[in-house]
Amino acid sequence: MSQFLDNINEPKDLEKLNYDQKDELAKELRDYVIKVVSETGGHLASNLGVVELTIALHSVFDGKKDKIIWDVGHQTYIHKILTGRKEKMNTLRQLNGISGFPKTNESEYDSFNTGHSSTSISVAMGMARARDIMKEDYSVVAVIGDGALTGGMALEALNDAGSSNKDIIVILNDNEMSISKNVGGLSRFLGYMRSKRFYTQSNKKIKKIVRKIPKIGEKLIHLTRRVKYGIKQLFISNMFFENIGFTYLGPMEGHDIEKIESMLKMAKKIGGPVLIHLVTKKGKGYKPAEDDPERFHGTSSFDIQTGNPKKQKEIDYSKVFSEKIVELAKKDERIVAVTAAMASGTGLKEFKKEFPERFFDVGIAEQHALGMCAGLAKSGLKPIISLYSSFYQRGYDQVIHDIAIQKLPVVMCVDRAGIVGNDGETHQGQFDMAFFQIVPNITIMAPKDFEELKQMLEYAFKLNKPVVIRYPRGGEGNTKFIMHSQIAEGKAEVIKYGNDVSIIGIGKMVEKAKEVAELLKIDNIDAEVVNVRFLKPIDEKQIIESINKTKKVVTIEDGTIVGGLYSKICEIANKYNINKHILGFAYPDEFIRHGSVVELEKLYGLDSSNIYKKVRESL
Ligand SMILES: Cc1ncc(C[n+]2csc(CCOP(=O)(O)OP(=O)(O)O)c2C)c(N)n1
Known part of the structure; x- marks a missing residue:
């Protein structure tokens, strides 16, 4: 029995609750989502971090009319529970069950399908422009994590949105984590902002000063963007978001429903592009996930008491890759490894540990990662990059333009090739053979088992040209073939x-x-x-x-x-x-x-x- 959650069947039901009751609801939502994911598996830590934000969003906006676009979309379990899918949560990610990502055909509250990172601000901009051309009236809100903000597409969209003067709200859900600890200069900049707690400080100062101004008084705080921008500039230097054209609100504690709601309302009033910077805790409210948010980013079913997985992971393709690449790198110091925010999933964590100066995690930036591999190869190193099959889609031009045309020796490992299962259509790796095959100068291999993967990795570096090696997710319990004839290019x-x-x-x-x-x-x-x-x-x-x-x-x-x-x-x-x-x-x-x-x-x-x-x- 959940006192409040039992009575929430649609966002409208939130209106009946005061803030204390909403806090209780947040606790119940956490318990519920932990229970569900402990059975189905899924993205737990990210969802625990957005409970208050999701309640606030559905309290302030009308999810049927207003457009909320969830970046990546892995953090929408709470949203699904609040928008009429509570009873279906036990089917999460299962065949014929509800998806682990937003799906417009699943609910009218899902305004756009996501799954791959960094798309939300572009989509929001499209919707905002369409809204204005069609003279319609609704809010457009993009919810994006600090990890997803490292993706080029998000930065391209920010650049456009900042100068557009369109009414669009970007909520930056900053938990300092991508899947692993977030990386890069932008992440460092957000850290600097967080440490200053600018908003609270400056806001108090602003209020004090403004109240002293005769006749204008309180109202000025909310009045015009220009005034607010000007006042804020008095106190805050180095305002990246403000300088590119956003009104920046924050950083603010992201687990206080009342504060988030008032911030959302303020953003609506201000108009133009507004960015709200919320500081949240990934895994909040569940100790094992707070202690190890990386493991609980995407988890298999687990025991709630201990947090331990129900099934111990056996050796899989990523692990075989992991061990072999470390072995090869020990023998050849020109081997360097690159990942786009997926060190643990691809098995490159061991490499990072062994050779920190030869390992590069560039953030969720597949295009940059592949382009950088081209530069590494051109300058005499032997880069190996591992991305999931569906994320190579992001870097296709870099494969063609930066790597293949110049025949640069980059070893491109395609993890999660083929069908990956429960993450569904955005994550299935069914296209890589088709899209790599038409690119000249590339050698494409696929191992039949673990042993063949090791041989192919060794062979790939000898080829001295662009190579793709594709292998699936898992592989536990697969046949171990007895026969392993020597690999030779183009030989079956x-x-x-x-x-x-x-x-x-x-x-x-x-x-x-x-x-x-x-x-x-x-x-x-x-x-x-x-x-x-x-x-x-x-x-x-x-x-x-x-x-x-x-x-x-x-x-x-x-x-x-x-x-x-x-x-x-x-x-x-x-x-x-x-x-x-x-x-x-x-x-x-x-x-x-x-x-x-x-x-x-x-x-x-x-x-x-x-x-x-x-x-x-x-x-
Ligand atoms: C293009 C692309 N690359 C990689 C991923 C894998 N991925 C899923 S979530 C995630 C981290 C997202 O971090 P953040 O946006 O900060 O959200 P959080 O989970 O921390 O709330 C990554 C790398 C992806 N979904 N899309």
Whole structure:
């Protein structure tokens, strides 16, 4: 029983509560969200940090009419609970359940879909401009973390918004953390602002002075932006946000609902671009998350009492990468490693520990990270960068323009390639094979298991050119293949010879190819299994040899059907005038929703028993 939460079914219900009751509601919301995430897994620490802010936002704004855009969107669990999805929270991130990110098709209170970082201010600016052109009347609010503010897109948008004079409110949720501790000059600047507690100090001084001015009195505090700006400048030097055109309010304690509400109301009144700087605590109210906000940024299910995960993590691809890259860097001091705010997720934390001066976390800045790798490579070092597949989308031009055209030896590791599962459509890594494949000068590899990843990493540095190595999330419990023939550029590996059907797999799907071959064997169907290893350059010779001798060709990949392995094999067959039906198993040309990887593989017919059935039927 939750005294207040039980009676909140929509934001309007907040009107009935006074501030003490809202504080109680905040406690109940925290307990509820901890309970939910302890079972479903998800982004806990970020949500615990925005409880008061979310209550205040829904108290001041009309979420159906006004537009609240949540940057990244991983911090919207409280928002979901307050906007009619309380009862569905136990389905969070599960197949057919509610998403872990805002979804416009889930609720009219979700005004924009997010998932990738740093988009909110751009979107808000678009909405504000549309509102004014269409002569409509609503507020536009972007809620952005200090981590997300390190992304180039956010800075581009700030630059535009500052000079626009548009009514837009940016709420900077500053908890000093990205996933790990936030980095960079901007983060240092925010730290400086926080330490000064400018707003409270200057605000008191301003009030004192203003009250002394005859006749004008109190009202002046709220009156015009220009006056306020001028007065503030008397006390605050180095006002970055003010200087680029924002009215800056803050920094302010971000867990005081009453204060946040009054600040929001003030921002509405002031008009023009306003930035409210709130200082919050990531993980607030749950000791294990306060003590280790990084681990509780995104967590699997855990025990509430201890905070310990219910399932201990086994070795996975990121860990294998982590160990191997440290081993290689010990032997070659020209190896340097780069990440864009994902040191722990990608497994680069160990590298950082071992070689702090050869490790660079540039913040949520994939474009800069890749551009910087080009510079490192051009100047004689051997950069390796690890980003998640879906975040390479951000740095695509840097891959083409800065790295590939100049054939610079950058090793680009694509972690979370293929379907990642519960984070859903914004995070699925289904496109990388398609978008890397069309770029000239790049070698693309995908290991079939952990051992092959190690070999590929070693090999990649020898190639002395742009290399992509893609591997999936997890990998625990996957087949460990016995066979590991030596890697050679553009050479596939035949795992099993056969005469009836050629099954060509890539990366983790080679395991499925092997399982399908074993199932077909029971029916006396003799399958050949090819581990293609290199999507580019692809082993045309081996592929032609294999498909020429069998009756049927099957491709299996964990990416989109458009432009990946299947497309490549069709191209080869056409090029050499081989007229054979090619059965492609891949994800369809659509965005793949959330659910566990196993469930999604089943749903899209990519589990071995379905592939076997379909191949059997087709023969
Ligand atoms: C383009 C992109 N790169 C990386 C990520 C992974 N990511 C998700 S949340 C996050 C940190 C966000 O930090 P902040 O904005 O400060 O929010 P907080 O969780 O601290 O509240 C990162 C790096 C992402 N979502 N999008």
